[in-house]
Amino acid sequence: MKNIIRSFPAEITNLGISSQDFNINYARTIPGERAEYYELQIHDLYEIYYFIEGDVSYHIEGHVYQVKPGDTLLINNKEMHKPVFNSQKEYERITAHFAPWYFSKYNRDDFNILKCFENRKSGYFNLIPAQRAEKYNIDSYYEQIKSYLAKEEKGKGIMLESLFVQLLYLLNKAFVKDDKLNEGSIEYNEKITKVIEYINKNLEKKFSLDDIAREFYLDKYYLSHLFKENTGFSIIQYINYKKIMKAKELLARDYSCSMVAEKLKFGNYSHFYKQFSKEVGLSPSKYQKKSLL
Numbered sequence: 616m617k618n619i620i621r622s623f624p625a626e627i628t629n630l631g632i633s634s635q636d637f638n639i640n641y642a643r644t645i646p647g648e649r650a651e652y653y654e655l656q657i658h659d660l661y662e663i664y665y666f667i668e669g670d671v672s673y674h675i676e677g678h679v680y681q682v683k684p685g686d687t688l689l690i691n692n693k694e695m696h697k698p699v700f701n702s703q704k705e706y707e708r709i710t711a712h713f714a715p716w717y718f719s720k721y722n723r724d725d726f727n728i729l730k731c732f733e734n735r736k737s738g739y740f741n742l743i744p745a746q747r748a749e750k751y752n753i754d755s756y757y758e759q760i761k762s763y764l765a766k767e768e769k770g771k772g773i774m775l776e777s778l779f780v781q782l783l784y785l786l787n788k789a790f791v792k793d794d795k796l797n798e799g800s801i802e803y804n805e806k807i808t809k810v811i812e813y814i815n816k817n818l819e820k821k822f823s824l825d826d827i828a829r830e831f832y833l834d835k836y837y838l839s840h841l842f843k844e845n846t847g848f849s850i851i852q853y854i855n856y857k858k859i860m861k862a863k864e865l866l867a868r869d870y871s872c873s874m875v876a877e878k879l880k881f882g883n884y885s886h887f888y889k890q891f892s893k894e895v896g897l898s899p900s901k902y903q904k905k906s907l908l
Contacts, residue, residue, distance in 0.1 A: 629641070629642045629643075629644075630642075630761075630764040630765055631764060632764065632771070632772055632775060635714075636660075636713060636714040636716075636717045637711075637712070637713040637714070637717050637776070637779075638711065638712050638713075639709070639710070639711045639760060639764065639775060639779065640709070640710050640711070640764075641708075641709045641760075641761050641764050641765075642706075642707070642708060642709075642710075643705065643706070643707040644705070644706050644707075645703060645705050645706065658692065658712070659692050659714065659863065659906075660692055660712040660713055660714055661689075661690065661691050661692055661712070661713055661714075661715055661729070661732050662688075662689075662690040662691075662696075662710065662711065662712050663687060663688070663689060663690075663709075663710065663711040663782075663786070664687065664688040664690065664708060664709075664710050665686075665687050665708060665709040665710070665757050666682040666683070666684060666685070666686045666687075666688070666708050667684060667685075667707035667708055667709070668684055668704075668705060668706065668707040669700075669704050669705060669706035669707060669708070670700065670701045670702040670704040670706075671698050671699065671700055671701065671706060672698070672699045672701060673688060673696065673697075673698050673699075674696060674697050674698075674699060674845075674846055674847040675688070675690060675694055675695070675696040675738050675741050676694050676695060676696070676737050676738025676811060676846070677738055677803055677804070677807045677808050677810075677811045677845050677846050678738050678739070678741070678801050678802070678803045678808075679801065679802040679803065679845065680741065680742055680800060680801055681800050681801070681802065682742075682800070683744070683745060683800070684745065685744075685745025685746075685748060685749075685754060686742060686743070686744055686745050686748075686800070687742070687743040687748060687753070687786065688741050688742055688743075689731050689732055689741050689742075689743065689786065689790070690732075690741060691732040691733065691737075692715070692860075693737055693860055694737055694738060694741070695846070695848065695853065695856055695857070697847050697848075699847060709757055709760060709761060711779065713779075715729060715732070718779075718780065718783060721780055721783075726784075726787075727787075728780070728783050728784060728787060729783075730787050730790065731743075731786055731787050731790035735792060737815065738808075738811070739792075740790070740791075740792050740793075742800060742801070743786060743789050743790060744800060747789050747791075748789055750789065751785045751788055751789050752785075753782065753785050753786065753789060756778055756781060756782040756785065757782070759778050760775060760778050760779070760782070763775050763778070803845065804841060804845045806831065806833070806841065807841060807842055807845040807846065809831070810827060810831060810838070810842065810850075811846075811853075813827070813830065813831075814827070814853065814854055814857060815857060818857055818858055818861045818879060819878055819879060819880065820880060821880035821882075822854070824838070824839060824850055824851065827850065838850065855890065855894075856894070858879050858881070859890065859891060859894050859895065861879060862875050862879055862887070862891060862899070863895065863902065863906070865878065865879075866899060866902055866903040866906060867903070867906040867907070869903070869907060872884070872887075872888075872899040872900055872903065875887070875899065876888075876899075887899065
């Protein structure tokens, strides 16, 4: 495996518009000297990541995408992900985050504008490679978005939202479930993909590293190393984050806080409260109140 630059990037250029439910950002940075990866954020937003330049591997649910200039990654709100820097080469990208409901108003009976985020298995078919995007002239939309981000004119958010809807439409046209398109761009370990599937199917169980190692007939230290190498997270981190994601989903469906804590085997409500508040930034009850508005 390549050496990893243990750093957050130092900012050079950053342009963006931001609201609670929709934001677009263009950034050009150089890796600095302070930490290993970008920190994981557990959020409720879908993400589009357009890679322009750099030396970055992108971990999504046990799949490591070796992104190339012009590649787009599509990431939904249930997929754990983070970039890893392989060198100190300048890093340039456009990212957009949005609440699923925000653009669902553009759906039609014959066209789901969110299909590329929702109609696939978690961690699979996240990549729209540059050569596929070229067929639909997708790069030109990113260029227009970047251009409008740099402007200082009133109402530019209207134009950016319009361009983004068109971009979503074209990304869905370019989206296909075809492994051949991604050959050479994805690395994954079959054992780890099976472990990930097992964890996600059993979030309502209480299990430990020892339990999972026994389930897959693996040495727990080997499993721990292999999991971190292929996901960017420790196996316990992954389980905890996934339980928090599931907790958010259940709270938004009006399950009581105590029922969620019990259902997902957090041990006791106090432990659930502390862990949820730490990762989400809101208590379970405040998050539920906000999500049910």
